[in-house]
Amino acid sequence: MTNIRPKSSIRAISPYKGGEAKVAGVRDVIKLSSNENPFGPSEKAEEAWRKSGHELHRYPPSDHKSLIKALAGQFDLEEEGIICGNGSDEVISLLCQAYVGEGDEVIHTEHGFSMYRISTLAAGGTPVEVKERGRLTDVDAILEACTERTKLVFIANPNNPTGTMIGGNEVGRLAAGLPPQCLLVLDGAYADYIENFDGGAGLVESRDNVVMTRTFSKLYGLGGLRVGWGYAPKQVVDVLMKIRPPFNLSRPQLETAEAALKDQDHITKCRNENARLRAWLAEALAEHGVMSDTSCANFILARFGSEAEANACDLELRKEGLIVRKVASYNLPNCLRITIGDEPSCRRVAHVIGRFKEGSAEDPTVKADVTP
Numbered sequence: 214m215t216n217i218r219p220k221s222s223i224r225a226i227s228p229y230k231g232g233e234a235k236v237a238g239v240r241d242v243i244k245l246s247s248n249e250n251p252f253g254p255s256e257k258a259e260e261a262w263r264k265s266g267h268e269l270h271r272y273p274p275s276d277h278k279s280l281i282k283a284l285a286g287q288f289d290l291e292e293e294g295i296i297c298g299n300g301s302d303e304v305i306s307l308l309c310q311a312y313v314g315e316g317d318e319v320i321h322t323e324h325g326f327s328m329y330r331i332s333t334l335a336a337g338g339t340p341v342e343v344k345e346r347g348r349l350t351d352v353d354a355i356l357e358a359c360t361e362r363t364k365l366v367f368i369a370n371p372n373n374p375t376g377t378m379i380g381g382n383e384v385g386r387l388a389a390g391l392p393p394q395c396l397l398v399l400d401g402a403y404a405d406y407i408e409n410f411d412g413g414a415g416l417v418e419s420r421d422n423v424v425m426t427r428t429f430s431k432l433y434g435l436g437g438l439r440v441g442w443g444y445a446p447k448q449v450v451d452v453l454m455k456i457r458p459p460f461n462l463s464r465p466q467l468e469t470a471e472a473a474l475k476d477q478d479h480i481t482k483c484r485n486e487n488a489r490l491r492a493w494l495a496e497a498l499a500e501h502g503v504m505s506d507t508s509c510a511n512f513i514l515a516r517f518g519s520e521a522e523a524n525a526c527d528l529e530l531r532k533e534g535l536i537v538r539k540v541a542s543y544n545l546p547n548c549l550r551i552t553i554g555d556e557p558s559c560r561r562v563a564h565v566i567g568r569f570k571e572g573s574a575e576d577p578t579v580k581a582d583v584t585p
């Protein structure tokens with residue numbers, strides 16, 4: 214018998230669950246559960262990936278200089294403020310490791326991304342959940358929840374899984390109202406879906422308490438590659454660089470991400486197609502009484518009358534090989550998060566949900582009795 218135990222905050226963690234990719238007994242599934250780009254990455258990125266396997270015995274560059282230069286050029290940023298991570302999850306984790314310890318509090322919102330809580334607990338800190346207002350980040354509620362122990366505030370803008378976002382004035386008011394020891398982290402995983410939106414980069418530059426995180430996993434179609442980055446004041450980057458693992462990105466990761474970044478035609482195409490299909494799907498579902506907030510991202514959060522109805526609809530979708538995301542663990546039990554796929558996928562989702570709603574209207578066991 215041993216007495217080997219992790220630190221107590223680790224025991225409170227339930228491991229992160231990714232979107233499912235399989236349904237037993239169904240062959241041709243369409244995965245709409247992880248907000249992946251249905252069109253995949255740029256062909257130029259795929260080509261860079263194929264060519265990047267040279268010199269596998271050599272360590273990759275650890276300064277990420279070439280990718281950082283490309284990011285700074287593309288988004289008009291200061292190179293010194295950029296740090297690259299193995300997915301933006303790594304940047305989130307580094308922020309928690311660097312700024313959070315025992316007794317420190319980290320704020321996330323009611324329907325916020327689960328990695329904020331996990332990384333906070335991993336660092337030994339205490340996650341503090343703040344209510345949203347109608348599935349929208351509530352700046353006043355966050356400011357009220359701040360104490361002298363609050364070290365980080367995480368908001369995703371646009372948020373996952375709600376798809377909603379708050380405006381620049383609200384984000385600015387939040388940054389300006391935080392206590393002096395607290396850093397605001399703006400998770401911009403979905404910022405790329407909004408044309409001409411800087412994700413908060415301007416605020417990072419104009420203040421000294423704001424960090425932005427970004428990723429290649431969503432619009433850039435590279436979830437399998439694991440590349441993300443952060444933009445932060447120089448003094449924050451200096452801190453994170455002390456604990457960032459050296460060589461945290463392999464040469465294939467670096468070269469593929471850079472090639473993807475340079476094909477902005479592909480990015481524009483994917484962004485436009487997502488916006489078109491998102492509007493179409495939201496309207497198609499609304500015609501069947503399934504409402505959603507206007508989404509700013511690559512998914513919609515479909516609201517059902519009850520948890521039972523959402524689960525029954527999920528089952529129906531699965532039977533047809535359509536895998537969407539249940540979001541009960543995000544305090545949204547009567548909702549399903551549906552990634553915007555390509556056009557045939559969107560049509561199939563609309564068809565199955567429409568059929569389900571027509572059937573369930575006559576079925577008293579799945580009565581829609583609560584309006585969210």
Ligand SMILES: *Cc1c(COP(=O)(O)O)cnc(C)c1O
Binds near residue numbers: 427428436
């Ligand atoms: C998908 C997602 C990320 C991206 O994580 P990576 O580690 O970069 O793949 C970060 N934040 C939110 C809110 C997300 O939905």
